[in-house]
Amino acid sequence: MAIDPKGYDAALAVATERARAWLESLADRDIPPGVTADQVADVLGGPLPEGPAAPAEVVELLARGVEPGLMGMGAGRFYGWVIGGTLPAALAADWLVSTWDQNTVLRWATPGTAGAEAVAAGWLLELLGLPERSDVGFVTGGMMANFTGLAAARDKVLADHGWNVAERGLIGAPPVRVLVGDERHATIDLALRYLGLGAPTPVASDDQGRIRAGALREALDGAGPAIVCLQAGNLHSGAFDPFTEAIPVANEAGAWVHVDGAFGLWAAASPTLRHLVAGVEAADSWATDAHKTLNTPYDCGISVVRDATAMRAAMGVHTSYLINAAPADGPADPSETAPEFSRRARGVPVWAALRSLGRGGVVDLIDGLVVAAGKLAEGIAAIDGAEILNDVDYTQFCVAFGSDERTRAVTEALLADGRVWMSGSRWRDRDVLRVSVSNWSTDEADIAESIEAVRRAAAA
The missing domain is CATH 3.40.640.10 (Type I PLP-dependent aspartate aminotransferase-like (Major domain))
Incomplete structure (x- = not known):
């Protein structure tokens, strides 16, 4: 089988279009994936085809099958684990x-x-x-x-x-x-x-x-x-x-x-x-x-x-x-x-990343993450029953809502809500809601929406 060298053009055009659409969706989409891994496999799987397919069609099928199973990790409202976003120049x-x-x-x-x-x-x-x-x-x-x-x-x-x-x-x-x-x-x-x-x-x-x-x-x-x-x-x-x-x-x-x-x-x-x-x-x-x-x-x-x-x-x-x-x-x-x-x-x-930011931009990025973590912790601390369990000197903090049972319930309600992702964990013999502020794109609107999402979960 001969592979057409010009196949790059159409395949990359599809990839570019789908990548832009994904990046634009991060500001508004819910964070959790909408389908399971098995459901993605059902779309992409089946017997291995006997013959070739056009590269652009393959990329389109891949994007269409995978995107419903993606988590919005690049969104400014994602605070799980320690996962940053991606700067434009780095991408x-x-x-x-x-x-x-x-x-x-x-x-x-x-x-x-x-x-x-x-x-x-x-x-x-x-x-x-x-x-x-x-x-x-x-x-x-x-x-x-x-x-x-x-x-x-x-x-x-x-x-x-x-x-x-x-x-x-x-x-x-x-x-x-x-x-x-x-x-x-x-x-x-x-x-x-x-x-x-x-x-x-x-x-x-x-x-x-x-x-x-x-x-x-x-x-x-x-x-x-x-x-x-x-x-x-x-x-x-x-x-x-x-x-x-x-x-x-x-x-x-x-x-x-x-x-x-x-x-x-x-x-x-x-x-x-x-x-x-x-x-x-x-x-x-x-x-x-x-x-x-x-x-x-x-x-x-x-x-x-x-x-x-x-x-x-x-x-x-x-x-x-x-x-x-x-x-x-x-x-x-x-x-x-x-x-x-x-x-x-x-x-x-x-x-x-370093060339696009320069020394001052790196400093602003790091300081900005710390400021955002402080504002987020301050807003959550004002929610009835919430307790910040550590000194918020950097970008990580943990929250408890009284008993372990209630903390787990708040965490589950927050994740089910879908607008914000904060991972549950256990620290110093307590169940906690763990928050990591790591994304350059987290802004004041993200912080306000995140605080409100935690408030809804706590009320629920």
Whole structure:
């Protein structure tokens, strides 16, 4: 079968039309999907056709079948999990990344996209105040950013105790103690499981979810390789671990310090919020996710490691069919900073987001999310029976409505209403309505409508 090269024109025209219609619908549509996954499969499924179909017809069928099952995650009234919207320049850049189809793992083979990613990496280090000679890896998301930083940590702390993981594996290696706050994100545990390090040792936290430096000191008592995982942005409260206290404690014990800053590390870019992450630059590795606070599309996780040698030793590989032209003391090949041999140029939308915003725009974006969270919390707090359970210093907060039963009922009523999405959760032994303000498009009208939707749910 011959595929018509001009098939791109009609297919892309349909995709553009459907994409514009979807984006325009976000301002007014209800948030929840209208059909189930099985119903979508019924529309798109059946026996695999024996013959070809026109690309434009395929795209139209895909859009018609999938759109009823989409959640309005890009809407300004979506506050579930920690999911940002997508900035216009970042979305358009993401389309180009798919069109260019560059496997961005070697600087010499794909200099266009590798060069754009290198610029984005430098801007990120400057914005976040991290060591300028750190290596930056663009990975799939926050989970793999944690994995990458912790892989470098594992190999380095074992090497410091005479054990080469690359040559000997983990069987027989000295045990690595990993200490975490008892309110860390589950992706830390998952990354440790992938790395063969097992379950971490939890350390007590305060009523906002911040690790207690004194408890960390007690838990670190003892010899051997150790890693300490700190947090910039608690999932429920948005709270930040006390880096100026905790990092010196870890350093005294010779531990590697990794910071999970999936959405909170961006506070470092704002002069008014930088105090929340004071001292974070003294860590050894950092993880964040541009699709959250920076509002790029998915597939834009970022891993930063101070010790470039450690990162490249953990992630890199050299073989005869790959021409690794990057010098050891120069910029890394992308394949040396992420756990993949095949990947799209995911750092390009990060470049586009940063270039379109500029430093001032990034600050306005982050500060605006925090202001919106404060206004939303203030409005909900005024609803009869509502209780804000944390200090609203950043973009996350939790609400309870008296008993667990009533809180669950309010959450269910809110989701059934459909105008707003706030996810239920459980925090500090209470059922909560959890709110995450992460979308650049959330405006005053969204906030007012969201408060009214919670009021209706509480009244119901």
